[in-house]
Amino acid sequence: MxxxxxxxxxxxxxxxxxxxxxxxxxxxxxxQKGLDYARQQGIIVLKQKLSTLHLPDYSGSYDVGVLGNVDYDINSMVVTDLQLPSSEVTLLPNVGLKLTVSGAYIEIHGKWRVHYLFISSHGDFELKVLGISISVGLSLGSDGSGRPTISTADCSAHISDMQVHFSGGLDWLINLFDDTIASSLRDNLQKQICPLVADAIQNQLEPVLRTLPVTSNIDDVAAIDYSLTGPPIVTAExxxxxxxxxxxxxxxxxxxxxxxxxxxxxxxxxxxxxxxxxxxxxxxxxxxxxxxxxxxxxxxxxxxxxxxxxxxxxxxxxxxxxxxxxxxxxxxxxxxxxxxxxxxxxxxxxxxxxxxxxxxxxxxxxxxxxxxxxxxxxxxxxxxxxxxxxxxxxxxxxxxxxxxxxxxxxxxxxxxxxxxxxxxxxxxxxxxxxxxxxxxxxxxxxxxxxxxxxxxxxxxxxxxxxxxxxxxxxx
Missing domain, CATH: 3.15.20.10 (Bactericidal permeability-increasing protein; domain 2)
Known part of the structure; x- marks a missing residue:
């Protein structure tokens, strides 16, 4: 020395x-000011994650009354736009945080095909997923090494409205049962949102927290212990x-x-x-x-x-x-x-x-x-x-x-x-x-x-x- x-x-x-x-x-x-800034950064990550929503191709048959059954295929669905315009993070005393997202919407482009008797037709469709609300409870803690941890305690997602517009070919035929198709898509989307949120927290947010320097070496003699003494303390303020x-x-x-x-x-x-x-x-x-x-x-x-x-x-x-x-x-x-x-x-x-x-x-x-x-x-x-x-x-x-x-x-x-x-x-x-x-x-x-x-x-x-x-x- x-x-x-x-x-x-x-x-x-x-x-x-x-x-x-x-x-x-x-x-x-x-x-709260700091949490709001963290929320803004987190929403960017969440938006990127939700943009990976995957809607698999599916097909079915629908009874249109006197016309009989119409077979249909829905395929090639991709997210073209996703917005999370309103979000809020609040403190949950003795627990952690609560993230809420409201007024979100997603636009999806896809293709359709129908077959009725000897008639086939196809075209494109635009799906608007409106009024998406997400509520996520985040539990804060610390691990054995003294680093902070975060996990999803609970999550719920709801879609209030779906609007689908079919174009091309015999679009009047598929429009006869567009509500059925929209309802099926809604169920599929709602089931995917919370798992994607949990994945974003576990695989993108948690690794960021793990970069906290639990030990900072000063020289060959000394280091500083920056480990957490316990879970973070959350109050109303x-x-x-x-x-x-x-x-x-x-x-x-x-x-x-x-x-x-x-x-x-x-x-x-x-x-x-x-x-x-x-x-x-x-x-x-x-x-x-x-x-x-x-x-x-x-x-x-x-x-x-x-x-x-x-x-x-x-x-x-x-x-x-x-x-x-x-x-x-x-x-x-x-x-x-x-x-x-x-x-x-x-x-x-x-x-x-x-x-x-x-x-x-x-x-x-x-x-x-x-x-x-x-x-x-x-x-x-x-x-x-x-x-x-x-x-x-x-x-x-x-x-x-x-x-x-x-x-x-x-x-x-x-x-x-x-x-x-x-x-x-x-x-x-x-x-x-x-x-x-x-x-x-x-x-x-x-x-x-x-x-x-x-x-x-x-x-x-x-x-x-x-x-x-x-x-x-x-x-």
Missing amino acids: APGYALALAFSVALLVTTDAGNPGLVARIT NLDVQLKGEFFERSHRSPPPFSPLPLSIPDDHSLMVYFAVSEYLFNTAGFVYQSAGKLIFNVTDDMIPKDFPVRLNTSSFGKMIPQISKMYPDMLMKLKISSPSAPSLAMKPGNVTISPLLDIQAYAILPNSSLAPLFLLNLSTDAVAKLGVNSSRIVGHLELSSITIALERSDVGPFPVQILSFAVNYYISHILLPEVNDILKNGYPLPLLDHIQLSNLMLKLNEHYLLLGADVQYE
């Missing part, structure tokens, strides 16, 4: 967004999807020694979706990297800009602490920076602060490449995070507020620690912090389905959590 990368991740968790009985680390709320929202170590997962606080999302319905991201998610990152021993890195002289007057060698430090150059003349030095405890951030309305504790152990590098300890510093730091968001990631920038230095131990005799303040502040502000911010500007992914982009973004800091609101676009 590059110097500063692990610490950058510990800082940058302040800029992010399995089943558990406790509170989630992240909640995604879909409003909102659809809430509760996610684990937790960093974990990829090679060895252990639960963090703290739990997420309850999340209370404000009742705002002006945007399609809202993400409430608990500070718990952010703080589990610090726990993971601390537990994995990754919040340790080294600073050497070749990392110091050429124009900085305080070099990492005993000659330069000897000007501030004479005993260093006397004990270890003309030697390079190394600083080992580590975090003795997992860094933890705090979110409050208007700002995010993080105050990691750092230890700086200074060494002289001996001619045989072994290390001689010089002194150990304890640093208390305060930083403020500037947050931002783009179409799929949360990004940010850290600004260091203060550094307080204390001398924990000296192996070269006592010295006033204040003389190191300039050098330490420079190393942290000009070497470590830029590395952190280079990582932060790339951001971290939100748990979004494939082909989803966010727009009209809103970001607000609340007590213990970050609230992100956005409209959604499916591309």
Whole structure:
């Protein structure tokens, strides 16, 4: 891991967004506005599916009274137009969703043939299927991997009217029993609608939901668990999807020694979706990297800009602490920076602060490449995070507020620690912090389905959590 990368991740968790009985680390709320947009996209899929309606050829015989029986064939039927002009999706508390379609119509073109005694005739016909209504109950849940599921709970379809117009040949003859033909076609169509709806949900909508990233790998050390903690929670106003929202170590997962606080999302319905991201998610990152021993890195002289007057060698430090150059003349030095405890951030309305504790152990590098300890510093730091968001990631920038230095131990005799303040502040502000911010500007992914982009973004800091609101676009 590059110097500063692990610490950058510990800082940058302040800029992010399995089943558990406790509170989630992240909640995604879909409003009615968001459901209406999803309905529009779903209607496109449903229209495509219903356009595949198949009406098989069939034949029969009809008694036309004094004329006797007329044999007929109906064939080559294809859908030429299909419209779903009115639809609505509503929330069913504790169940899921209800999709209703009304006023739909279908136009079908086909061919006919009749045979009566020694007379045969044929022609075309146009069938208008009017007043189609569909009602579908959708059950929402989660599977064993923590992904959302959707299935058809119930479905009904009704056709209110059929209009058929025969043309060509002896059309007057087949028009004698056009109502019988229309009734047969109606029964056939009504039986096909719900199976096609169920197929569209299972084979086209369900695979989209399965693109939710249950696990998002960050690096070779950590990943984020975005799995659902249970089925979505449906109320009369909102659809809430509760996610684990937790960093974990990829090679060895252990639960963090703290739990997420309850999340209370404000009742705002002006945007399609809202993400409430608990500070718990952010703080589990610090726990993971601390537990994995990754919040340790080294600073050497070749990392110091050429124009900085305080070099990492005993000659330069000897000007501030004479005993260093006397004990270890003309030697390079190394600083080992580590975090003795997992860094933890705090979110409050208007700002995010993080105050990691750092230890700086200074060494002289001996001619045989072994290390001689010089002194150990304890640093208390305060930083403020500037947050931002783009179409799929949360990004940010850290600004260091203060550094307080204390001398924990000296192996070269006592010295006033204040003389190191300039050098330490420079190393942290000009070497470590830029590395952190280079990582932060790339951001971290939100748990979004494939082909989803966010727009009209809103970001607000609340007590213990970050609230992100956005409209959604499916591309």
